[in-house]
Amino acid sequence: MDSAASAGSAKSAVDKNKSQRDLSPAERSIQHGDTDILQGEKVDEALAAKMMLINDTIDEIGFTAHHWKLFCLNGFGYAVDSLILLIQSIISTQARLEFQPSYATGLTIAVYVGMLVGAIFWGFSADIIGRRFAFNFSLFVSSVFTIVAGASPSWVTLGLFVCLSAFGAGGNLVLDTTVFLEYLPSREQWLLTLMAAWWGLGQLIAGLFAWAFIPNYSCSDAATCTRANNQGWRYVWYTSGALVFLLSILRITIIRLEETPKFLISEGQDEKAVRVLQNIANKYDRPCSLTIERLQACGQIVQRRKAGSSWLTRLISPSEVFFHLRGLFATRKMGLSTTLVWFSWLLIGLAYPLYNVFLPSYLATRGANFGEDSPYITWRNYAINNTCGIFGPVLAGFMCRSPWFWGRRGTMIIGAVVTMIFFFCYTQVRTASQNVGFTCAISFCLNVYYGTLYAYTPEVFPSAHRGTGNGVAIGLNRIMGIVSAVVGQAADTNTPVPIYICAALYIVMAIVAAAFPFEPYGRRSS
Template sequence: MSRRSQSGDAEAREPLLVGDDEPNPSDLDSDEGETIFDRSTVSHTCDAERGAQRKLTYEEAVEEAGFGLFHVLLLLACGWANASDAVEILCVSFLLPTARCDLLLSSSDMGLLTASIFLGMMVGGYLWGYLADQRGRRRVLLVSLTINGVFGGLASLAPHFWLFLLLRFISGLGVGGSIPVIFSYFSEFLPRLRRGSMISALATFWMAGNILAAGLAWLVIPRTWVQFPLWGLDFQSWRLFVVLCSIPSLSSALVFRLLLPESPKFLMEAGREKEAVHVFSLMFEVNHWGQHKTFPIFGLRTSSPAARDTGQRHGPISLCKKILGPIRELFRGQLRTRSISLLIIFYCISFGYYGLWMWFPELFKRAEDGGSPCSNMSRSSSLNNHTGCYPVKTAVYMEGFVTAASNLPGNIFTIIMMDSIGGKTLLFCSLLMSSVSVFLIYMVQTKGQSLILSCVFSGVSVIAWNALDVIGTELYPTQLRSSALGFFTGVGRIAAIMANMVFGKLVDTSCAVPILLVSALLLVGGLAARLLPQSKHTELS
């Protein structure tokens, strides 16, 4: 796109700031303020001929801002937030084999514990998504990450199971907000032709969080010397592990508080043109760092502020209708078929992935003396009386680490192939292959075979998750994007809760039932993926 010389008013030539001690609502975004970037060094020039100012669409403005260093830094910041969510969710699976003895847990209690964080995510996911569509992505991410880290860390001090359960639930409220919103936020800075690969790269950080959680568990939990009294509490190694797992969320919240701007797409939809131009100018300067290029002056085709929430008070009934309004929109008109398909897919893949993944360390522990995870039923059933605890071998955490690292090939594959193949095809193929790998886990007879097929399932299923992250951002307009992702991830949390309750009830008596159920549901999800439209290289609406 050619950069024609533009005329601009005096305001456009002033230093561009995002946040200040006493922000002017017409000039700055509504987040409470810090100076994220000083625009005083940017020189805005125009030719002598002062023509009418260009009005660019969102996609045109993103192209003007360029692609480069800004997006790399944004990927690292958002990726760390995504990794912190993975750490907070998956840390429960690694602490179960040891925490069950300290907290006197039966298998049913373990299922309830793993389900608690998903219950919080289910409650928080849609509400945070709705607030992100109404009030902004950045503020919601800041608050949700803080809740995640604070209450996740406090859980390490819980002396009893039910208090630990409550704190994990509140932590889940925070995770439920950051997971769907982070992908909406990140996608709204990206040019159309780079979106698939960049969102796939963002999804790869989930693997990084998984590896981090597994590595910390491997390094910390087996250390018997980490045991000392603290405020009347026997502070053991698994509690230190929980504290360490809360640090990524808190550090990510600090990054969003100090460095990152609001989504320009959200600002345009909110009718806040000047603030959106500020963000595009920030993107331009960072992307062209050291190139001495001048940011082109332009206007934006924004939505009317009246179309957004004006902040007026609502009664309880009207407020509920307002909050639930986006859900009705998801199942109307041309959005209906894709929404039903995504609902089925999110349910099936969440039941399968979280049902198996949260129980992998426990299944590996039960197979540590040889045989398949479902073959040692008599020994594992004895664990339900709390005197049946026995030391966990370090190999259990090593196997968890290997399974987490097996995501890498699938992540690399999606980064390379997403923009050429498209999310729909990758989603369909991945779910079918995941179904086959889970079925084979049921049939194996040795611990080594179980580990190999668990790695295959991990590497293949991550392709489906990455494809969903791309498809979910591309199939819905800006005013519904975070609400849609929050709603569908909420459906996924219901599936995860059900899966962990099923595993908790049946893993000691009928281990084959939940495993075969996972295989069947993944097959159903793959067939539902065929109903989705192809969204490759589509423009964000």
């Protein structure tokens, strides 16, 4: 009997080896962990071995309805981030007419300060106390202050509530990609890029709300502007806040998110990680061969804290923060990757606001030049422009999964270069139709780059430090948003100068993308 079992085992091993030989290199790396993205950058051998087992198990379970739910629920965070970011720029003109502030771009600074603090807070907390807390509560925090912002009695109060609303929304871009990626089978990692389409959907919603309310419920000049005849911008905040509140409820009712297995493994909670994956496998009738014994056989990971320390102690501990920052520079190659990724976020953080946040005023002047200066036409064009932005990440998602476009890096290079070309062409627009056409083309191509960068960033960070890396990246992006607001206050954004600056920045972004040391195509994230 023992010899029969041995023969059967040998035959099974031969069949397995044969099936592996029949696979292409990309399929072999994805299914069997032959070339994980950070495979050559192992700092903790036990943790790397456990992560490989977790990746194997996630691939074994495959893509399920659970992942579609995560795609939508994490996508909500993308949409809310872009919604809150654009609303403040959309309503600022009418709010200024009513409050007549001394600092015109105060709301832009407020929203970026809120998003900066939110990105840092939710990002670091995700690596210290887990992903689940931010996933469940960040949208709710944002919804409350978004609704309250609509009732603001003064410019300063409006800025405060905009900042607090952005604080809640600002953590979503950090967590959405992290949570989705850490549950996602390797062969479907391209969906991380596709998920950025939700960002464009948030922009569209903002544009539609503006189109519905601002042309019909707004005053025309500061002399006659009162709260009673200028309710449009407040309606935009109320409806947006109600929508965000609905999305926050859906997040905690459609799915009961458990902590991600990769976070649990990095915290030494092997039993919980096994249970989470087994629960998914059992619910969707999928195989799951992972056991606690297999994980424990990999050895003990490096422990960095005393057992029993509270989550609050860990959250405010400087040593925790520096531990996660050091982890992003554990090897020379990882340090180069982290630096270039963060630099890319700095560049896009300046280019994106200069174009998108100040686009309404520029579109208004272009429309006036073409004889189309009504608010209805301006906001109609804005909505059309934002609709086109939805489909950029869709194309990027399919480009990322194709070897013809050099994976993620090639997609970013193509997106940045084509965007730069359209930026230069836009300065030569002479008709109303060209105006709409080129702004739509820019939004589409810009989101090809932006959507891919959003996906690439968490893929190349180690799981134990992914929230920190994401948080700092988004935080740097927000800092440049504040800089753009100061530039907008001092410069004339009705001229083509911001367009030229944006075009030049995209050339640099393409060069940086080509220099990235890691390519996630055909490989698995840790």
